[in-house]
Amino acid sequence: MHPVTLEGVTYSYGSGELRRAVLRDVSLTVAEGEIVLLTGPSGSGKTTLLTLIGALRAMQQGSARVLGRELQGASEAARVALRRRIGFIFQAHNLLGFLSARQNVAMALETEAKLPERQRLAEADRMLAAVGLAEHLHKAPGQLSGGQRQRVAVARALVASPGLVLADEPTAALDKASGQEVVRQLRDLARSRGVAILLVTHDPRILDIADRVVSMEDGRIVSANRPAEGPAA
Template sequence: MAEDIPVDVSGLNHWFGRGEARKQALFNVNLKVAQGSLTVLVGPSGSGKTTLLTLAGCLRDVQEGSIRLLGQELKGAQSDLQKTLRRRLGFIFQAHNLHGSLTALQNVLMGLQVHGRADPELQAKAARHTLTLLGLGDRIHYLPDNLSGGQKQRVAVARALVGNPDVVFADEPTAALDRESGATVVQMLKRLGQVRGTTTVMVTHDNRILELADRIVTLEDGRIVNDTAP
């Protein structure tokens, strides 16, 4: 089945800028990510990791080559298809992007709104459960200004995971977290892969979590230069 390979990148090239300022960021990238796996993208700043992540996550348009996401081709995809696919994804960024006027619980509930109408009680229960798993059960009614940086990031992680996404795209998700909190987040992502088949593609410079990865893909200057795929 196509969705056994939820992220399938083939012959991907990407450029930024125009005219003389046009610069190629990705060169003939090929990558197949297995369902339920935790794949980590590493490499120096400017190597193309985040560009690849945002292209695979429907956050940029594919210019040349192919990306099949959950069995759907993204090259030339219409906005309606992209929107439908994004509802099946979870995004975790280095910046938590929480709404300052909403509590931790309310911020996480926003992660369920994209899925349409549902029982509010069940949604609240799911949000509380996810926050508790991330060690924030006693902070659910706190506003972001009353949370530490690490706690805010864990709220953002909960918001990304509460809807049980098929694929999680994470860009430096542990950068603001201490060792224990970072390990908790990555172990949770790995557990979701094992239990629910959730696929995670993560960009990181955090060497502490590499031992938890199923696969480490190294990029340099827009090219894959090493891949530990089994």
């Protein structure tokens, strides 16, 4: 079973004369352990698609099966439960400035009621070491560079062993070296766990981490290729 299977997904904003379609009959699968990049111009529907897959908004038309759960017609409670099984990484890393790096990562495990705090912190320390931040566990986000903050976000997204990672422009605010390091860490950790990644990006510098690059335009998928391939015929 694929972590993500979309069939005929259509989504619009507004109503009446102001109604505007942002996704048009989108079908896509993402396999276990696969890294898929979503590219395309601003307004092509990439982020809207990511938020639907992430159960952050309700479906309108079509089918979306994510980690075995059908999202069409799913209740808010079902979508909340699914979100707990997904790791999210955003352009603005969304770290809490008054917590240390390890506390920010450990927060992702707070829904695991059986885990005592000591174990949550130990898991956070392990993940931060895996992204090269073992020497920065107790630093607040403001004491870290942009690349380091985004690596904390990677650790937070993966610490709870999600079945899927969704990332929205995670390298947009980073320089080339920092951006490539962040996605390399994400790729290596996700592949070692067999986790699928769907990553929205405008950054051509990271295309080589992908198994597939899916291009969107005007709410539709217009091509899906391996990075070394040319445009689809």
